[in-house]
Each structure stands twice: as structure tokens, then as C-alpha cells.
Amino acid sequence: MVRLSVNINKIATLRNARGGDSPSVVEAAEKIQKFGAQGITIHPRPDQRHITRKDVYDLKEVVYTEFNIEGNPSTEFIRMVLDVKPDQVTLVPDADDAITSNAGWDCRNHQSKLSDIVATFKQAGIRTSVFLDPNPDMVEYAYRTGTDRIELYTEGFAKSFARDSQSAIAPYVQTAELASQCGLGINAGHDLSLDNIKYFATHIPGLLEVSIGHALISEALYMGLENTIQAYLKRLATWS
Ligand SMILES: CC(=O)[C@@H](O)[C@H](O)COP(=O)(O)O
Numbered sequence: 584m585v586r587l588s589v590n591i592n593k594i595a596t597l598r599n600a601r602g603g604d605s606p607s608v609v610e611a612a613e614k615i616q617k618f619g620a621q622g623i624t625i626h627p628r629p630d631q632r633h634i635t636r637k638d639v640y641d642l643k644e645v646v647y648t649e650f651n652i653e654g655n656p657s658t659e660f661i662r663m664v665l666d667v668k669p670d671q672v673t674l675v676p677d678a679d680d681a682i683t684s685n686a687g688w689d690c691r692n693h694q695s696k697l698s699d700i701v702a703t704f705k706q707a708g709i710r711t712s713v714f715l716d717p718n719p720d721m722v723e724y725a726y727r728t729g730t731d732r733i734e735l736y737t738e739g740f741a742k743s744f745a746r747d748s749q750s751a752i753a754p755y756v757q758t759a760e761l762a763s764q765c766g767l768g769i770n771a772g773h774d775l776s777l778d779n780i781k782y783f784a785t786h787i788p789g790l791l792e793v794s795i796g797h798a799l800i801s802e803a804l805y806m807g808l809e810n811t812i813q814a815y816l817k818r819l820a821t822w823s
Pocket residue numbers: 590592593625626628653675682683684714772773774796
């Protein structure tokens with residue numbers, strides 16, 4: 584089964600536009616889980632532009648599905664994740680001023696740093712995932728970090744999908760096949776949407792989980808949150 588983890592950063596973006604607590608990320612997480620999503624993802628950034636430190640702790644109390652925290656493993660981030668103990672931590676090499684995540688890890692050049700961080704989280708019983716470009720050459724180095732999973736960075740796929748779906752998916756299939764051979768679990772995310780999710784899930788062998796935020800929350804403006812989540816689950820269930 585491919586699990587749907589809903590990224591609720593954008594709920595916090597909307598809330599922060601006015602201060603106060605509306606819409607509430609806690610209520611959103613509760614509803615999203617009730618509507619059938621199998622996980623909640625957040626990506627607290629150092630400037631707290633959407634998810635705040637307080638949100639991370641508040642959400643810990645209400646997330647009973649899989650709790651996935653993404654972020655750049657700064658000392659402060661590592662400390663917070665070890666304290667909160669989510670089910671999964673996804674390591675992303677974000678620059679502090681990046682508008683959104685825009686690249687996977689160079690696991691070759693960051694081998695030793697990543698290995699240490701992965702070991703720290705695993706010792707604490709937290710599953711690790713490493714954000715990776717669709718580059719088969721990087722899989723061996725990702726494997727050497729000791730990570731449990733990789734998360735395929737899917738912006739490139741999403742951008743090229745409408746023009747040429749076969750070329751768009753090809754590097755992801757190659758990377759996923761190699762990762763599976765190494766025993767790595769496979770997650771994916773970034774710019775996945777109702778338009779492209781079924782094709783992606785159909786073609787990626789061993790896909791375990793997708794985390795989806797921006798498109799899902801945008802689609803929910805017109806379809807409603809429950810209908811939108813149901814639509815994703817339907818598309819993902821076809822290929823379970
Ligand atoms: C890791 C990743 O792919 C990102 O999509 C991220 O979680 C989204 O972050 P923003 O919501 O800050 O753009």
C-alpha cells in the first residue's frame with residue numbers, strides 16, 4: 584500500500600497571514616486523519632514562516648497516524664526531533680533562504696555528516712529518510728549513510744509529466760529500482776498532485792509513501808478536504 588501523508592505547512596501559512604489560530608493546524612491534522620490520510624508531514628523551517636516550534640509539539644499530541652518531520656538537520660532541528668520523537672524524520676538539504684526545497688542531498692560529499700545524523704535518529708528509534716534527486720549514481724552513497732529510506736524529490740517529474748510522461752518518470756524508476764535492490768524503502772514528494780499521482784504511483788516499484796501538501800491544499804479549496812483526500816486515496820489504492 585502506498586501511504587498518503589498530508590503536508591500541512593500551507594495550513595500554517597494561511598494561519599500566519601493573520602496571526603491568531605485560524606485555521607488551526609491541530610484541527611486540520613485531526614480532520615485529515617479522520618478523512619483517511621495515513622500520515623501527517625510538517626517541514627518546520629528556521630524562520631518559522633509556516634510551521635512553528637510550538638506547532639511541532641502541539642501536533643505530537645494529536646497525530647496518531649505516521650508523524651513525519653522534514654527539515655535541514657541543524658543542531659536545533661536535531662534536538663527538537665529527538666525530543667518530539669516522530670515516527671519518521673526526513674532529512675532535506677535546504678538553504679535557510681530557500682523558498683521551498685529545491686534539491687536532494689549530495690550523499691557522496693555529505694557521507695560522514697549524514698551517517699552520523701542517521702545513526703543518532705535511528706538510535707532514538709526514529710525512522711530516517713534522505714531526500715534524493717532521481718539520480719541512480721547517488722543511491723549507493725545514500726545506502727552507505729545507513730538510512731532506512733530515501734524520499735525521491737519529484738519536482739522534476741511534476742514539471743515534465745504533462746509534456747512527456749515516459750521521459751519524466753524514467754530516472755525515478757531507475758533510482759527506485761536500485762534503491763529497492765539495496766533494501767532502501769522509497770518515499771516520494773514535492774509537487775505531486777491529483778493530476779500526476781496515479782501515474783507516479785503506478786510506475787515506481789516499491790513506493791511506500793507520498794507526502795503531498797501544496798497541490799492537495801490548493802485542490803481542497805475547490806473540492807473540500809475530505810473529497811480531496813478521498814480522491815488521492817482512490818488513486819493510490821488502485822495500485823496497492
Ligand atoms: C521536502 C519537500 O519536498 C518540500 O516539499 C517541503 O516539505 C515543502 O516545504 P514548503 O511547504 O516550505 O515549500
